[in-house]
Amino acid sequence: MNTQERINELIEKLALHLHPEGGYYKETYRSSESIDGEQSLMTSILFLLTSENASNFHRIQSDEHWYFHEGSPLTVHVIGENGHEKRMLGLDFTKGQSPYQLVYKQEIFGSEVQELNSYALVSCAVAPGFMFRDFELFTRQELLNQYPQHEEIIGRLTAE
Secondary structure (H helix, E strand, C coil): CCCCHHHHHHHHHHHCECCCCCCEEEEEEECCCCCCCCCCEEEEEEEEEECECCCEEEECCCEEEEEEECCCCCCEEEEEECCCEEEEECCCCHHHECEEEECCCCCEEEEEECCCCCCEEEEEEEEECCCCHHHHEEHHHHHHHHHHHHHHHHHHHHEE
16 A cells, blocks of 8 residues: 555544644544633544645644554644744654654644655644644744744645
8 A cells, every 4th residue: 555545544534624724633532621611621623634634733732642543653843932943753762753742832833744755643632632723823924924944844735
C-alpha cells in the first residue's frame, strides 16, 4: 500500500473530516463532566496531517497534549514573544523527537509533517475541553504584523 492509499484508508476507516485549521480530524472523546455546565473537563481527537495539508497557526484557551501514532515525524511550531520554537513529535529520540508534546493554553501554534509525500496520525487531548468558541485562526498578515521576524514559517502555516 502506498502513502496516498494509507492516507485515504485512515480518512475512511477513522471517519475523519476536514478541520478548519487544516488536516483531518474526528472527536473521539468529550467528558460528560464539565467546568461550568458547558465546557467539558477534557476532549480528545484523532488528527491526520499530510505533507500537503498542514495545521495553520491558531490559538486555543486550553492546554493541548499531542500523542504520536504513526507516519512521519511532525513539527509543532510555536511562535510568540520568546521566538520560534520547534517541538518535535515522533519516535526517533536521537533526533530530539518525543512521542508526546504539550502546547500550553494561549500559545500560537501550527504543525507540519517533516517529510515530503507523507502523513502523521496523532491524537490531541485538550483540557479543559476544546470549544470552537475558543478557537482563533490567524491570517498571514495578522501574524506578520506582530512577528515579522518569523516570516518564513508564518508564510508556510497561514492562508493569505
